[in-house]
Amino acid sequence: MASGARAAGPEDRTGSPGRRGEKAVSAPGGDGAAAGMLKSRASPARSVVASPRPVKAKAGREAARRRLQLLPVTQAQGPGEGAAGEEGEPLPSVPEEAQAEARPLPPICVSPMRGMWRDEKVALYCDQVLQDCKAEDADEAMSKYLSEKLKLKDRWLGVWKTNPELFFVTYEEASIPFVGILVEVTCTPHQTSTSCFKVTVSVAEPFSSNIANIPRGLVDEILEELEHCVPLLEVHPVEGQDSEIRDIALALEVVRFFYDFLWRDWDDEESSENYTALIEERINLWCDIQDGTIPGPIAQRFKKTLEKYKNKRVELIEYQSNIKEDPSAAEAVECWKKYYEIVMLCGLLKMWEDLRLRVHGPFFPRILRRRKGRRDFGKTITHIVAKVMTTNMVKDLSSDTFLQQHDDLDLALDSCYSGDTVVIFPGEYQAVNLALLTDDIIIKGVGKREEIRITSEPSHDSFVVSKADNVKLMHLSLIQQGTVDGIVVVESGHMTLENCVLKCEGTGVCVLTGAALTLTDSEITGAQGAGVELYPGSMAVLERNEIHHCNTLGTSDGSKSTLGGVSMKVLPAPKLKMTNNHIHSNSGYGVSINQPAEQFFVVEEALNKGAASGDKKDETVLSRVMHSLNLEMSDNKIEANSKGDIRVVTG
Template sequence: QEDDDSCSDYGSRDKPGTTLGRTVPDGNVLFPDIFHTDHLLFYERFKAYQDYILADCKASEVKEFTAEYLEKVLEPSGWQAVWRTNVFEVLVEVVDVEYSALKAVVQLGEPFLCESRDSTFTLDCMQELLELKERQIPLQELWVVYDESGEFDQTALAVEHVRFFYQCIWRIWDEEEEDDFDYFVRCVEPRLRLHYDILEHRVPSGLVVDYQNLLSQCEELYRKFLNVRNSISSSDSDSEVENVSMVEGLKLYEKIEHLKQKLKLIENPLLRYVFGYQKYSGLQAKGPRPTGTKITHVVSSTMMAGLLQSLLRDKLCPESCGEELEIQFHNDPLAAVNACYEGDTVIICPGHYVVDGVFCIADSVELEG
C-alpha cells in the first residue's frame, strides 16, 4: 500500500485539472492536441527513474521494474493516443495494456485520422496492420492525447518516461553487460547527465559528434555480432563455416568492447574532458606565416557601417600604427582561429555565434572582443 501511495504522489492524480501543457501536432491532418511532456527537466527524469521506476535494479531487471511501475500509474484503458512511426501517424484508442511487454492494446480511433507519406494507408490497411500486430503497440510509439481533467497526467508522463528511456538511455547491449552493479548508477545517471549537458551546450560540439558516431558504429557492429552468434548456434558443430564465424565473432566482439570503452569515457562527466583533451593534445603550432606577415581577423555575423567605422577608428587604424594592416573577415570565430598563425590577432565583434567544433589554439595569438 505504501508503494501505491508514494507513486501516486508523482503526477497530479489527486489535483483538479491537468498540470501538463499541450502540443498541437504538425501536419495536414487535424489530430487532437497531445500532452507536452518532452520538455521535462533533468531532476524530474532523474527522480522518476531513481525513485519510481528503476531504483536499484540490475540491467536484466529493467523491463520487469518498468512493468511494475506502469501497473501502478498507467490507466489500463479509456485514453486516446497518436501512434507514430517513420511512415505514418494514426489516432488510436487504448483498450488494454500488456504491462510485461510494455505494450498497449489498441483499436483505431473514431473518426479515422491517419497521415502518411503516401495514400496507401487506408482504414482497411490499418485494420489489417493492427491485426498482424495482434493490436499491440509499443508504448514508446504512442503520444497521449491531451485531456484537461488531469486524469491522464500520470499516464502521459509514464509513457514519456518509457519512450525517453528506450530512445536516449538504453543500449541494446546493456542486458549482456556485467549485472553485479546498480544499473541506475552505472549507466542511467551518467547517460542522463550527458544528454542534458549536450542539450545545455556544456559539451563541445565536436565531442558530441564523436559520441554519436561511436554510438552508431557500436550499434551496427553489435547487430552484426548478434547475427554471427545466431548463425553459430544454428549451424552444425565443428563445421568449417562455424569456425570462420567464431573468428569473425571474436573480432567483432573486440571492436565492440573498444567502442564501448570510448563511449563510457565520454559518458563520464570527468573523463570526457580528458578524452577531449587527449584528442587534441597532439596539435602542432604553425609558427609564423611563411610570408612573415601578421593578419588581423575580424569576426562579425553582419558588418554594419557604424561597426566598421568604429573598428577603423579604435582597432584597425590606430595613430601609433605606422604600417599597413592586412585584414581578413570571418562570420565564424572558429574559422578565424583556425586561420591564425603566430602573432595574428582575432577581433570578435558583438553578436550571437554558433560554433560547430572545438577551439584548438597552439600558436601565440591575441584575442579581443
C-alpha cells in the same frame, strides 16, 4: 534490449499542453469522441509517394495502388499478382468512402519532462523509479513503474507511431519519417519486461493519420497481421483526455527516455556498486549536450558513436541468427570480428561517458609521440615549405644555414628536431603532424598571414596540439574545419602564437593545467566556446589581440551562455596578463572567471559590498578580486559583448 523499447518514429513536437479548465474528452466512444479531438491544433496530414505492402483483398490492392500513385501493380503487389489482376476478371469498384483522405492527427500530450531541470530528472529516475536498484533489476523497476501508471485508465486514445517499413515496400525516408495512426488503446499488458509490453489497438474514428492518402484497408490489414497488438512505447496519448492520461503519457516518456539514452545493454553484464549514480552521470551528460555545455560537434560525434554501437550489435545478432547449423570457420571469424568491433565501440563510449566529453573530447593525453630532442651532430635545419624553392626565398638566410625543401607541410614537420625552423610560403596546406608537436620548433609564414592558410583535416579530432617545452607559430592563418577539439590545445609546456588568425569551428584556444600560452597581435573568431579558455593552474599572456564573435553555439540555459572572449577556470587560479586587447561582439561576457559554487558566493559577496546602486560595482573591489586571482588587465578595450564586459560566474 533498448532497441526493442524505442518508438520507431520521432516524437511529435507540434502539440502543446492542454489548458486548465479545457473540457476533457473521455476515451473513446466512437465518432463523436474522436472528432472532438481533431481541433485546429491538429498536425497537418500530407500526401506522399510510396509503394504499399501488398494486402490480401483485390480491392484493397487496387485502392492502395491508386491512392498512393505509385509503382506499377507488378511492383506493388509482388511477383505474379500483377498479371493475374490485369488479365483476370475486372476488379470491383472501390467504394467512395475508401477514397476519402485521412483526417489530420490530433496533438499528442506534451510531456512535462521537457521542462524538467536536471535535478528533477535525477530525482525522478534515481529516487522514484529505480530506487537504488542494481543494473540487472532496472528492467523490472521500469516495468513496475509503468504497470502502476497503466492501472489509472485501461482505455484511451493515442497516436500509434511506427516504422514506415511496416506499411511500405519503398518510400522516401525524408517524406515519411514515421507512420502515425489514431487508435483506440486497451491496456492489458501481461509481459514482465517493459521493452516487450504490448497493447491492443483498433483504428479510431474518424480515420486519422499523418499521411493523408494512406489507404484505410492497408491499415486494417496490417493490424490484422499483428493481431491488433503493438508495442506500448510506440503509442502516444493524445491531448484533451482525463488527467490520468497525462500521467500515463509522462510514464511512457520516462520509460522511452530511459531506454533511448540512459540504458546500456552492457550495464547488466557488469557489476556496478551504485547504478543510480551511473544513471545520474548519464542524465548530466544528456543535459550538457542539450544546453550547449558540450560543443555541438563533440555531441554529434558521441551520438553517432552510440548509434553505430547499437547498429553493430543488431548486425551481430542478425548474422548469428542466420547461421542455421554449426558455424563454418569463415562464419566464426566473421562473428568474432563483429564482436570485437562492438567491444571497441563499447569501450570508447565508456571513456566518453566517464570523462563527460569536456570541451575537447575524451582522448587525453592527445600526444603519444616521444620527443626527438636535438640531432646527434648538433646542427639545426631550416625547412622550406613551397612547391618550388628559388634563391630569392633564402636570400635573407645566413650562408651557413642548413636547408631542406618540402612541398608538403606534413613531411616538413615530420623531419623536424628541436631547434629547427619551418618556413612556409603562401599557399593552402594541411598537416596532421600539427597535432603532434613535441619538439621545440618555430613555424612561421612568409608574407601576409592571410596568404598562408593551414586547414584542419576533418577526419581527425585535433588540429594543433603541443606538449613541447617551447614552440612558436608566427604569421599564419589556422582554419578549423570539422575537428571537434580546440583549434589550439596547449597540453603542456609553452606555446607562442604571434600575428596569427584563428578561425574556429569548434572550441577556441585551450590552455590545460600547468601549460602556458603567449598570444600577441592575433585574431580569434568563431569559437563555439570561449576564444581563450584557461584551465586551473595554467598561465597566459595576451597582448594586442582581437577576440570577437565567440561562443557562437546557441543554448537555452542562460547560465551556460556566459562564455565569450576569455574564460578562466579557478582553483587553482590560472595566471593571466592582458594588455591592449580588443574583445568585442561575443555571446556572453568579454572575460568570465568561472568558480565552483562554494567559492562563488565569497567573491560575489565582496563584489556586492562595493555596489553603489543597481548593477554598478566598486571597481576597486573588483580590482582586488582580480589581483587575488593573478589577473592583470590594462589598456584593454572590452565592448559590445552580449552579457557584459567582465564577470565572476559559477563554474
